[in-house]
Amino acid sequence: MEQSIDRAGVGLILDPRTKLLLLILVNVLLYSFGPSVYLYAATGFAALLIVLAGVYRPLLYMIGMYAVLFFVNRLMGFAPEGILQTWSALSLPLFLFLPLFMYAILFFTTTTIGDAAAAFHKMRLPNVLLIPLLVMFRFFPTIGQEFRAITNAMKLRSAIGRGNPLRTVEYVYVPLLFSLVKTGEELTLASLTRGLGLHKDRTYIQDPKLRWFDYGALVVMIFLIVARRWGPTI
Amino acid sequence: MITLSDVSFSYGDDDKRVLDSVSLHIDQGECVLLCGKSGCGKSTVLNLINGIIPNHIEGTLTGTVTVNGVQPKDVRIQELSATVGSVFQNPKSQFFSLNSSDELLFACCNHRVPRQVMQERLAETTETFNIAHLLNRNIFGLSGGEKQKLACASVYMNRPDVYVFDEPSANLDASAIQELRQIILALKQAGNTIVIAEHRLHYLLGIYDSVIYMASGKIAGRYRQEDFVNIPEDERRQMGLRAIHKPTLREPKPQAIESEPAIIVETLTCRHGNKVAVQIENLKLPKHKVIAVVGKNGAGKSTFAAGFSGIHRATAKIADEKEMSRRERLKRTFLVMQDVNHQLFAESVLDELMLGHAFDDTERIQQAEATLEQLNLLQWRDEHPQCLSGGQKQRTAISTALFASKSYLIFDEPTSGVDLIHMMRVAELIQGIKNRVACVLVITHDIEFINYCCEYVVEMDAGRVMNAYQLDVDV
Numbered sequence: 219m220e221q222s223i224d225r226a227g228v229g230l231i232l233d234p235r236t237k238l239l240l241l242i243l244v245n246v247l248l249y250s251f252g253p254s255v256y257l258y259a260a261t262g263f264a265a266l267l268i269v270l271a272g273v274y275r276p277l278l279y280m281i282g283m284y285a286v287l288f289f290v291n292r293l294m295g296f297a298p299e300g301i302l303q304t305w306s307a308l309s310l311p312l313f314l315f316l317p318l319f320m321y322a323i324l325f326f327t328t329t330t331i332g333d334a335a336a337a338f339h340k341m342r343l344p345n346v347l348l349i350p351l352l353v354m355f356r357f358f359p360t361i362g363q364e365f366r367a368i369t370n371a372m373k374l375r376s377a378i379g380r381g382n383p384l385r386t387v388e389y390v391y392v393p394l395l396f397s398l399v400k401t402g403e404e405l406t407l408a409s410l411t412r413g414l415g416l417h418k419d420r421t422y423i424q425d426p427k428l429r430w431f432d433y434g435a436l437v438v439m440i441f442l443i444v445a446r447r448w449g450p451t452i
Numbered sequence: 453m454i455t456l457s458d459v460s461f462s463y464g465d466d467d468k469r470v471l472d473s474v475s476l477h478i479d480q481g482e483c484v485l486l487c488g489k490s491g492c493g494k495s496t497v498l499n500l501i502n503g504i505i506p507n508h509i510e511g512t513l514t515g516t517v518t519v520n521g522v523q524p525k526d527v528r529i530q531e532l533s534a535t536v537g538s539v540f541q542n543p544k545s546q547f548f549s550l551n552s553s554d555e556l557l558f559a560c561c562n563h564r565v566p567r568q569v570m571q572e573r574l575a576e577t578t579e580t581f582n583i584a585h586l587l588n589r590n591i592f593g594l595s596g597g598e599k600q601k602l603a604c605a606s607v608y609m610n611r612p613d614v615y616v617f618d619e620p621s622a623n624l625d626a627s628a629i630q631e632l633r634q635i636i637l638a639l640k641q642a643g644n645t646i647v648i649a650e651h652r653l654h655y656l657l658g659i660y661d662s663v664i665y666m667a668s669g670k671i672a673g674r675y676r677q678e679d680f681v682n683i684p685e686d687e688r689r690q691m692g693l694r695a696i697h698k699p700t701l702r703e704p705k706p707q708a709i710e711s712e713p714a715i716i717v718e719t720l721t722c723r724h725g726n727k728v729a730v731q732i733e734n735l736k737l738p739k740h741k742v743i744a745v746v747g748k749n750g751a752g753k754s755t756f757a758a759g760f761s762g763i764h765r766a767t768a769k770i771a772d773e774k775e776m777s778r779r780e781r782l783k784r785t786f787l788v789m790q791d792v793n794h795q796l797f798a799e800s801v802l803d804e805l806m807l808g809h810a811f812d813d814t815e816r817i818q819q820a821e822a823t824l825e826q827l828n829l830l831q832w833r834d835e836h837p838q839c840l841s842g843g844q845k846q847r848t849a850i851s852t853a854l855f856a857s858k859s860y861l862i863f864d865e866p867t868s869g870v871d872l873i874h875m876m877r878v879a880e881l882i883q884g885i886k887n888r889v890a891c892v893l894v895i896t897h898d899i900e901f902i903n904y905c906c907e908y909v910v911e912m913d914a915g916r917v918m919n920a921y922q923l924d925v926d927v
Contacts, residue, residue, distance in 0.1 A: 330554055332554035332561075364794070373763050393796060404545035421570070
């Protein structure tokens with residue numbers, strides 16, 4: 219058994235290091251050379267990798283979102299000057315950064331924190347950097363959960379939603395901060411009583427190995443960069 | 453295995469001793485139940501065993517604690533965690549990972565368990581706890597019962613000798629509690645030493661070897677199991693303890709008198725994505741009654757509450773005098789959440805009521821103070837709501853609902869993790885306000901509480917109402 223954690227139902231998963239490197243390389247493709255057919259190909263390639271990994275939903279969301287953006291863009295042909303400018307300023311970055319979003323989605327939807335930690339460990343990232351990173355990843359979704367619970371509670375207090383939006387923000391922050399402090403404290407205890415930070419080093423059940431499709435994916439990306447630099451301009 | 457000799461402890465610079473000359477001894481392989489009212493010091497004892505006191509929580513500690521020949525104060529919590537495994541009360545915040553498999557392996561990774569051993573343990577643990585279906589899942593998507601099972605399994609992965617449980621059943625339904633019982637029993641049969649602090653006692657019957665009853669920081673009684681189970685009912689209540697034997701729900705009324713309904717839910721359909729999570733038809737809720745909404749975790753009770761109150765979008769036809777839109781339901785219902793911290797926004801208790809009103813409206817202020825008076829909160833009117841005790845916070849939330857003249861009050865698990873006295877206080881409070889609103893709904897797993905407080909029961913399963921009936925004796 220190559221992987222001991224059963225990832226049944228999930229397809230071809232790249233090594234986290236590969237995904238990270240792809241994310242860096244697509245930045246090179248975008249920032250060093252600007253938009254081109256090769257960049258679009260890289261975007262399509264990311265979509266392919268996401269599908270091969272067996273994750274469809276985020277991809278569908280992205281397609282839906284960009285379909286809407288595209289449609290609005292067409293409509294803007296008829297819009298007055300001012301609105302058109304504002305729209306361009308808002309929507310241009312969204313179009314420009316689409317390739318980056320795609321590779322970020324690939325990384326975040328197909329990597330568990332344990333996988334990432336094992337891979338970073340293999341890259342010799344020291345524990346003093348790794349543990350804060352793990353804590354951060356744990357905390358983000360917690361903030362989201364608490365936030366949702368609080369906004370739900372606010373719906374029942376019609377008085378709060380009205381009037382000054384700044385005031386409303388303030389009302390969210392009070393309970394949010396208090397419950398995050400409490401949750402943070404409880405998480406600390408849970409991690410200490412499970413030995414977090416006991417040794418300078420941890421062990422991992424995953425044995426991150428680069429496999430043929432890791433090399434394959436990297437070759438495709440490097441090919442796109444080389445083609446953009448020296449190949450025909452399409 | 454565990455010895456406390458003449459241990460006293462007070463938090464921080466406080467003079468008040470939460471533990472006062474406590475001495476106890478727990479043998480290898482023994483299972484000990486710690487019970488007593490909230491604040492009696494039972495959690496403090498657990499925290500001394502797993503080293504959280506004095507290594508993380510500071511205070512004045514005298515006397516000696518020994519666990520497996522080691523004094524917890526001399527080693528780091530992490531080192532001690534090889535011997536002592538801890539399961540906490542709140543399933544939400546006792547996981548370090550977001551993925552269930554990562555969580556199972558978390559302690560092993562930290563303790564530098566070799567890969568090969570980790571794989572063997574994972575296979576064995578999956579088998580023992582029967583959790584193959586819980587592997588590689590998003591932890592936020594697990595039910596409370598599944599989370600607590602995972603918590604036990606992930607502690608077991610590290611193979612400690614001592615297990616401490618701090619109110620592990622607080623958020624579980626009846627069937628999840630039975631599973632928890634099986635797990636604790638299996639851990640005991642494997643020869644582990646187990647210390648459990650609990651309010652809910654009945655599910656541990658037959659597991660514990662002895663019971664330590666604590667009161668205001670002292671050991672007020674030690675019982676062998678056979679003596680403890682024979683404590684007479686009135687003495688048990690005197691001690692402030694929840695039922696020792698499994699409580700049964702009061703009988704339904706044989707010939708129920710059709711009382712006037714406060715509200716009729718003609719249809720209510722709530723969806724999660726494409727899945728119908730709750731579908732209710734023609735449910736009549738009687739006026740001025742306290743109605744228990746019961747059912748397993750995941751039966752749709754909370755979704756029902758969210759749809760009924762209008763927090764979530766739902767296809768609904770709900771009417772009292774006339775049909776109410778979602779907006780109107782939001783205006784007229786109030787949900788007292790299980791985590792009441794989420795619904796206190798202002799800087800003082802009085803401001804909490806006055807939110808949305810002009811703060812210099814003296815007439816409204818007087819009315820607000822009258823409401824606070826009724827709920828016994830007036831003396832805390834200028835305190836910050838987040839600094840109050842759990843019960844006071846709950847009352848503050850209720851007072852905002854009464855002050856806003858809400859008609860429908862819904863409580864989500866108001867008695868999870870509370871002792872007998874607090875449970876009875878919540879019961880009295882709810883009975884006291886039921887005539888000021890159209891009706892009170894209480895989502896609960898707590899049969900003892902229903903017997904004290906509720907007059908009507910709505911049973912839910914798989915998103916549907918299976919049964920709705922009046923209970924025999926009025927409260």
